[in-house]
Structure formats: structure tokens, C-alpha cells
Amino acid sequence: MEELRAAAAKVRENAYAPYSKFKVGAALRAGSGAVYVGCNVENVAYPEGTCAEAGAIAAMVAAGETRLTGAYVIAGSPMPVTPCGGCRQKLAEFGQADMPVVMATTGGVEEQCTLAELLPGAFGAAHMEG
Ligand SMILES: O=c1ccn([C@H]2C[C@H](O)[C@@H](CO)O2)c(=O)[nH]1
Numbered sequence: 001m002e003e004l005r006a007a008a009a010k011v012r013e014n015a016y017a018p019y020s021k022f023k024v025g026a027a028l029r030a031g032s033g034a035v036y037v038g039c040n041v042e043n044v045a046y047p048e049g050t051c052a053e054a055g056a057i058a059a060m061v062a063a064g065e066t067r068l069t070g071a072y073v074i075a076g077s078p079m080p081v082t083p084c085g086g087c088r089q090k091l092a093e094f095g096q097a098d099m100p101v102v103m104a105t106t107g108g109v110e111e112q113c114t115l116a117e118l119l120p121g122a123f124g125a126a127h128m129e130g
């Protein structure tokens, strides 16, 4: 997780957040062991902005990986930032229910939980089986 923390903190510096001024960095561990990163990218048309987690997932999939084994999210907030609802669903697309998600502040506060704790009762492929 230390490698993920360093990667997330580094990419956070590149976040483009002129509107919220809230920079977020995310780092993912994929099945191969490789780390993929993303930062939030806002837009003057506010709903077009994208979250750090979404950017990291896009990088992972673009690199040809679809198995996610861990996530680390960091922001400069007083309390650890938690992934938004949409990102919880996006993470659940590629990670298992027991996958660890660490949420952190740049000040060194860390909280860890699982994907299932973040998204209980997640909608999944099983719901679509007829
Ligand atoms: O987990 C989170 C929470 C928020 N944001 C971004 C979206 C927006 O750019 C800014 C404020 O919500 O933070 C993320 O990237 N990830």
C-alpha cells in the first residue's frame, strides 16, 4: 500500500481542479501487480468533470488490465475522502467485494475498508441472470 500511497499523492499534484480547488489522486493495483493512477479533471461545464478513480480505471483498462486488487485515494481534506457513488460502482466492475480501499489525507490520516463496505448490495451481473 505504501507504493500506492506514493503514486496517488504524486498524481494528485497534476489534478485539474480550478473550480472546486479540491485535488484528488487515485492509485490502483491491477492483477499483474502494476499500478495505475488518475487524478480528477474538472471542466467549466461542471458535470463533465471526471473523478480521480475514474481516470485511474480508464488507465488500467487502456493498458489491457481488467482485474483490480486494491485502491488508494488521497485528497487534501481534513478527513479521508471517500469515493463518490458513481466511482464505487466503477470500482465494483473490476474489483472483488473484499478488495481493500484505502482513503487518505495528505496529512497522513488513513482509513481502510472493503469495496463491499463502500457499496453494500451492489448491482452486479448476477442481477441480470434470467
Ligand atoms: O473520491 C472522490 C471525490 C471527489 N473527487 C473530485 C470530483 C471533483 O473534481 C472534486 C470535488 O468533488 O473532487 C474525486 O475525484 N474523487
Ligand SMILES: [Zn+2]
Pocket (backbone or CB within 6 Å): 051, 052, 053, 054, 083, 084, 085, 086, 087, 088
Ligand atoms: Zn467519483
